Amino acid sequence: MTTDQEAAQAFRRLRPYLEPVMDEWELTGLDGGFEAGEPYFALSYAVASIPSYQVDVPREVLVQAFSCLNEDDRQEYADILKGARA
Secondary structure (H helix, E strand, O other), X not given: OOOHHHHHHHHHHHHHHHXXXXXXXXXXXXXXXXXXXXXXXXXXXXXXXXXHHOOOOEHHHHHHHHHHOOHHHHHHOXXXXXXXXX
């Protein structure tokens, strides 16, 4: 099971790729879970946002994020990892 610290670290690495494509309201929503002490929620929301914004995230950043997701979320978002650049 992933610790909050691991999920927080993965979120901090992933967030900069979403920041340029999200508006202020969306970023507030993205950061809300993190600021409320729920880094897993924030991380899963960030991962789920990748296809909507067609964000180009390096594979190593995605691998770290996916390693923190539970099995159900990994399966749900598997196509994101498959399409990641090297």
